[in-house]
Amino acid sequence: MSDAPRRLGILLSGRGSNFLAIHHAIAEGRLPNVEIALVLANVAAASGLEAAIQLGLPTALQVSKGTPREDHDAAMIALLREAKVDWVVLAGYMRVLTPAFISAFPNRIVNIHPSLLPAFPGLHAQRQALDYGAKVAGCTVHLVDEAVDHGTIVLQRAVPVLDTDDEATLSARILAEEHLAYPQALARLTSGRYTIRGRQFRQA
Numbered sequence: 001m002s003d004a005p006r007r008l009g010i011l012l013s014g015r016g017s018n019f020l021a022i023h024h025a026i027a028e029g030r031l032p033n034v035e036i037a038l039v040l041a042n043v044a045a046a047s048g049l050e051a052a053i054q055l056g057l058p059t060a061l062q063v064s065k066g067t068p069r070e071d072h073d074a075a076m077i078a079l080l081r082e083a084k085v086d087w088v089v090l091a092g093y094m095r096v097l098t099p100a101f102i103s104a105f106p107n108r109i110v111n112i113h114p115s116l117l118p119a120f121p122g123l124h125a126q127r128q129a130l131d132y133g134a135k136v137a138g139c140t141v142h143l144v145d146e147a148v149d150h151g152t153i154v155l156q157r158a159v160p161v162l163d164t165d166d167e168a169t170l171s172a173r174i175l176a177e178e179h180l181a182y183p184q185a186l187a188r189l190t191s192g193r194y195t196i197r198g199r200q201f202r203q204a
């Protein structure tokens with residue numbers, strides 16, 4: 001593998017706190033030899049997009065509303081290719097990707113989900129954990145395949161569920177772990193020093 005920095009294309013739809021955690025990790029040297037090549041939003045009002053603009057990072061907006069899924073994803077693929085991204089990083093990107101998008105970046109798309117998968121895939125994972133009565137919750141960084149919240153697990157971090165928790169307090173405790181987990185997982189992936197056998201991700 002060449003020594004050129006690994007180029008991240010970050011996709012987001014909203015707040016962007018995971019994007020900012022990744023940005024800070026790069027700035028602080030916790031994510032070596034990595035750069036953000038593009039922050040790409042599908043929602044004009046995404047505050048993560050505004051934050052990226054303020055930081056002077058390369059940004060693009062490809063509004064998804066009203067566009068057929070295939071056409072939208074084709075436009076996203078073109079922008080990411082133009083930016084020469086090595087890794088597509090989903091950071092609160094609230095749209096299911098088409099098979100064409102997933103096969104455009106094979107084993108190079110990463111997501112973070114606020115549960116210990118395979119428990120509680122889909123929306124409102126923190127509320128699902130509370131409603132189920134789980135005593136431990138957490139977050140999962142995983143590679144993306146065609147099933148939602150399903151691909152190879154790279155890293156998980158756990159938190160306790162407290163009797164006093166509501167959705168907001170549990171979500172905040174998990175989010176703090178997400179901000180540690182995503183940079184750590186990306187450091188592992190972008191180092192290239194790992195193997196995947198079946199579903200098993202191993203540091204080489």
Ligand code: GRF
Pocket residue numbers: 012014015016017018019048091092093112113114175178
């Ligand atoms: C996070 O909880 C993440 O796990 C989920 O979407 C949320 C995004 O938050 N996929 P943010 O936009 O990164 O603050």
